[in-house]
Amino acid sequence: xxxxxxxxxxxxxxxxxxxxxxxxxxxxxxxxxxxxxxxxxxxxxxxxxxxxxxxxxxxxxxxxxxxxxxxxxxxxxxxxxxxxxxxxxxxxxxxxxxxxxxxxxxxxxxxxxxxxxxxxxxxxxxxxxxxxxxxxxxxxxxxxxxxxxxxxxxxxxxxxxxxxxxxxxxxxxxxxxxxxxxxxxxxxxxxxxxxxxxxxxxxxxxxxxxxxxxxxxxxxxxxxxxxxxxxxxxxxxxxxxxxxxxxxxxxxxxxxxxxxxxxx
Amino acid sequence: xxxxxxxxxxxxxxxxxxxxxxxxxxxxxxxxxxxxxxxxxxxxxxxxxxxxxxxxxxxxxxxxxxxxxxxxxxxxxxxxxxxxxxxxxxxxxxxxxxxxxxxxxxxxxxxxxxxxxxxxxxxxxxxxxxxxxxxxxxxxxxxxxxxxxxxxxxxxxxxxxxxxxxxxxxxxxxxxxxxxxxxxxxxxxxxxxxxxxxxxxxxxxxxxxxxxxxxxxxxxxxxxxxxxxxxxxxxxxxxxxxxxxxxxxxxxxxxxxxxxxxxxxxxxxxxxxxxxxxxxxxxxxxxxxxxxxxxxxxxxxxxxxxxxxxxxxxxxxx
Numbered sequence: 001x002x003x004x005x006x007x008x009x010x011x012x013x014x015x016x017x018x019x020x021x022x023x024x025x026x027x028x029x030x031x032x033x034x035x036x037x038x039x040x041x042x043x044x045x046x047x048x049x050x051x052x053x054x055x056x057x058x059x060x061x062x063x064x065x066x067x068x069x070x071x072x073x074x075x076x077x078x079x080x081x082x083x084x085x086x087x088x089x090x091x092x093x094x095x096x097x098x099x100x101x102x103x104x105x106x107x108x109x110x111x112x113x114x115x116x117x118x119x120x121x122x123x124x125x126x127x128x129x130x131x132x133x134x135x136x137x138x139x140x141x142x143x144x145x146x147x148x149x150x151x152x153x154x155x156x157x158x159x160x161x162x163x164x165x166x167x168x169x170x171x172x173x174x175x176x177x178x179x180x181x182x183x184x185x186x187x188x189x190x191x192x193x194x195x196x197x198x199x200x201x202x203x204x205x206x207x208x209x210x211x212x213x214x215x216x217x218x219x220x221x222x223x224x225x226x227x228x229x230x231x232x233x234x235x236x237x238x239x240x241x242x243x244x245x246x247x248x249x250x251x252x253x254x255x256x257x258x259x260x261x262x263x264x
Numbered sequence: 265x266x267x268x269x270x271x272x273x274x275x276x277x278x279x280x281x282x283x284x285x286x287x288x289x290x291x292x293x294x295x296x297x298x299x300x301x302x303x304x305x306x307x308x309x310x311x312x313x314x315x316x317x318x319x320x321x322x323x324x325x326x327x328x329x330x331x332x333x334x335x336x337x338x339x340x341x342x343x344x345x346x347x348x349x350x351x352x353x354x355x356x357x358x359x360x361x362x363x364x365x366x367x368x369x370x371x372x373x374x375x376x377x378x379x380x381x382x383x384x385x386x387x388x389x390x391x392x393x394x395x396x397x398x399x400x401x402x403x404x405x406x407x408x409x410x411x412x413x414x415x416x417x418x419x420x421x422x423x424x425x426x427x428x429x430x431x432x433x434x435x436x437x438x439x440x441x442x443x444x445x446x447x448x449x450x451x452x453x454x455x456x457x458x459x460x461x462x463x464x465x466x467x468x469x470x471x472x473x474x475x476x477x478x479x480x481x482x483x484x485x486x487x488x489x490x491x492x493x494x495x496x497x498x499x500x501x502x503x504x505x506x507x508x509x510x511x512x513x514x515x516x517x518x519x520x521x522x523x524x525x526x527x528x529x530x531x532x533x534x535x536x537x538x539x540x541x542x543x544x545x546x547x548x549x550x551x552x553x554x555x556x557x558x559x560x561x562x563x564x565x566x567x568x569x570x571x572x573x574x575x576x577x578x579x580x581x582x
Contacts (some may be wrong), residue, residue, distance in 0.1 A: 003370050015355045104351025108407065111315045112368035113341035180457045263318040264278060 003114055008122035012096065012204075013129070020130055023088045024137045027081060031141040034075040038068060039149050068151040072142060073230035077161050081138055085165060086197055089131050089173030096123040097257070098180030104122030107263055116258050120181060124250060127177055131169040134164050140256070153230070161229040167242035168224035172197055174246045178253025184260065220245055266329035268293045268313060268415050268446035274323035276309050276470075283309040285470035286323065291448055296441055296460030298478070299450040306470040307450040308348050312420050314448075315345055328415060341369060344408035348450070349417035350400070352392040358403050359388030365407045373410030380406040383432055397424040409436055416440055420448040422456055434460050454478075454485055455545050486523040487543045492516055494537035505529055521546075 013020070075081070097120070100106045109119055139162040146153035172193055180189030203219035204226060206212070216222040223242050227235035276284040284306045291297045301307050312318045315323050316332035316339075325332055330339050334392035349504040353361060359377070366374035381388050386402040396404070401424045408416060416437075422430045437460050457464060458478045466474040466481070474481075486507075488517055507524035522529060524544070535579050 003368055007364075007367045011367075014360070014364075015353050018355070100351075100353075104347075104349060105353045107317070107350055108345070108365055109368065110317055111340060111343075111345045111347075112365065113337040113370075114368055115337055115554045119570075259319070261319060263312060264318065 003118075006122065008109065008114065009125050012123055012126045016092070016126070016130070018154045020133065023084070023130070024133055027084050027134050028137045028141045029075050029136045031081050031085060034080070035072060035142060035145045035149070035151070038151065041251070045127050067231075068146075069153055070159065070228075071199065072151075072153060072227060073161065073225070076138060076142065077165060077230065078225055082165060082168070084191060085134050085138075085169040086172055088134060089127065089169040090176040090190055090193045090210070092130055093127050093173035093176030094180045094186045096127055096177055096180070098184055098189050099186035101184050101263060102186055104263070106189075110262050117254070120254055120257055124174065124177060127173050128170050131166055131173060135166045135169070136160065137244040138165070144151070151162055157230050157233050160234040161225075164224045164229050164239060164242070167239055167246065168220060171220060171246035171249065174253075175249040178249040178251075181253035182256040182260070184264070214228065266326070267291055268328060269297075269448060270296070270324075271310070271313075272324045272325040274310070274313065274325060275321045276313060276318060279319045280499050281472055284313075284323075287467065287470060289465060294441070294444055295463065296437060296447040296461045297449070298457035298464035299448060299467065300452065300454060300457065300464050300481075301450075301467035302452055305467045307452075307467060308419055310467070311345075311348075311448075311450060312419055314417055315340065315343065320568070333580050334508075341372075342414045343416075344411065344413035344416045346404045346408040346416075346418040346421050350404055352395075352400055352403065354391065354393035357389055357391050358386060358395065359463050360411070361392060362403065362407055369411050373407075373412070376412075377406060377411045380410055383436075384429060398426065398429070401425055402429070405433060405436070409440065412440075412443065412445070414445055415552075416445060416447045416449075418435075418447065420456075421449055423451075432574075453545075454457065454482065458482060468476055482545070483524050485546050485559060487526075487545055489520050489522045489526075489529070489539070489544075490531055491518045491538060492532075492540035492541040493518070494539050497536055501532055502529070505532060520568055 001053075057080065097106070101110075106119070110116070139158060142153060142158055143155060146158075173186035175196055176189040176193035179192045180186055183189070197220075199217045203215040204221040207215035207219070209223070216226055219226075220242060223235075223238035223245075227238055229235055267290045269289060271289045272283050274287040274289075275282070284429070287306065287310060289310070299307055303568060309318065313320055314327050314332060316336070320334065327335065327339060328342060332339060356364065359489075362377045362381075363374055364376065366372065377388070378508050380386075384405065385401040386399060386406065390399075392400070392403070403424070407416060408421075408476070422433050425433060427450055437443075437449075440447055447460075448458060449461065458481075461478055463475065464478050464481055465472050466476075493516045496515050497513060497518060499511055499518070502508060502511045502513070502518060502520060505528045508529060509520065509521045509523070511520040516539075520529075526543075
């Protein structure tokens with residue numbers, strides 16, 4: 001009478017399936033729009049635009065958009081693509097345990113003959129699987145467009161950047177998930193994770209402006225994109241820090257979740 | 265044989281609020297046991313402690329001879345649980361959800377879903393979000409009974425069912441009893457449990473104030489009776505009758521509260537032409553309001569230490 005592994009995850013995925021398809025399409029569309037826009041403007045026009053911009057724009061990294069890799073990195077991976085992945089990961093992460101617990105929809109899962117650990121791990125797996133699907137959607141779209149429009153994006157570096165995005169989105173989602181699981185409050189999960197995301201983003205951009213390199217070392221956003229993986233490939237240190245953040249958030253949620261009162 | 269449910273001096277605090285204050289309860293195996301009390305008395309808290317959703321602040325809980333925490337999944341496999349307030353996942357159909365819950369039990373109960381759904385007239389292909397309150401309740405009933413558990417823990421199981429379905433539910437409880445299962449069901453209305461439960465415990469403010477068999481309790485709770493006559497009657501005729509209190513006559517209408525047998529009242533009423541007869545069991549909520557009203561200040565020691573075994577009978581004010 002043992003329960004097959006994946007039963008809980010499959011049930012949760014089944015509930016999210018429509019939203020998931022929507023997100024996968026949305027990030028593909030965003031990646032397409034940014035990238036398709038690049039050849040029609042061309043590097044030359046970007047160069048003119050840049051000259052007209054204030055110095056701060058160059059500090060913020062806008063000068064990198066002169067190459068296709070730099071452009072895709074500065075747009076899809078640093079702006080809207082990353083934001084969409086974050087919004088999806090954080091909202092889903094906070095919902096998977098805390099949100100559903102508040103809505104009462106987990107009461108029968110909790111009282112079923114499965115351990116709390118099992119509920120926790122399988123629902124966490126759903127979060128990571130979702131982020132993986134979004135990142136795959138972006139990566140595949142970019143690979144196709146790169147060869148179609150002859151942008152010359154290197155697959156290896158694209159995969160490096162996508163690995164970063166997976167770990168970044170997954171880690172931030174895990175923060176929302178872990179805080180939600182520890183407290184049982186969806187709002188707290190979303191609040192903590194989005195505050196962390198905003199601080200991470202601000203630190204990354206303020207750091208060069210106010211000449212404070214320590215800020216980058218504390219910013220998960222810098223861990224992810226600070227080393228320009230689309231130009232420089234895998235950044236082992238950054239990826240390790242993101243993985244560590246995910247593990248800390250996961251364990252930090254898992255321990256109190258096993259001990260606290262549920263459904264209160 | 266160990267009792268199906270046993271709690272000793274069970275205390276549960278939510279922050280500074282004490283929800284259970286030394287609850288002592290023993291439910292013998294094979295019993296159908298009613299757990300009665302007004303809203304907020306601690307019924308759902310007790311039930312969630314049985315299922316290890318909550319962890320006790322003090323005292324002990326044993327379910328089928330084990331602590332819910334140590335029993336874990338293997339213990340929960342032997343329990344059927346019907347939550348009092350359940351959110352159902354809106355994106356699944358009733359059938360998908362029930363089969364999912366059966367999968368969580370290793371497939372046990374899946375084969376009974378169709379049959380039980382038919383008995384309650386539940387359409388399995390409808391999405392849960394589209395179901396009425398009564399239909400949602402059917403889903404929770406089916407999932408609690410489908411795997412033939414040894415112990416059924418039912419939190420206000422029939423509150424949204426129509427009378428016909430309440431009868432079907434009763435049959436289900438009888439079947440469970442016949443195969444030797446223990447049924448523990450909570451309610452805030454006596455009528456919901458009186459026909460099925462053998463004995464009942466009354467919980468108030470987190471403590472058991474009375475354990476009794478159903479008939480004695482009904483007598484104590486009483487009924488509100490209204491009789492309308494064809495012509496005006498005299499209040500004095502009814503005033504002294506046994507078991508009758510609060511007699512009020514307004515023209516042709518007499519209202520009163522009846523405890524015990526209605527025989528004497530009926531004999532007097534029969535002397536007149538009775539146009540309308542209405543009698544309603546009193547809600548336990550009312551009964552408790554009465555308890556509170558009649559209480560001598562200081563008569564109930566609040567939050568004494570977690571005392572064991574039944575020193576609380578005196579708290580019941582007659």
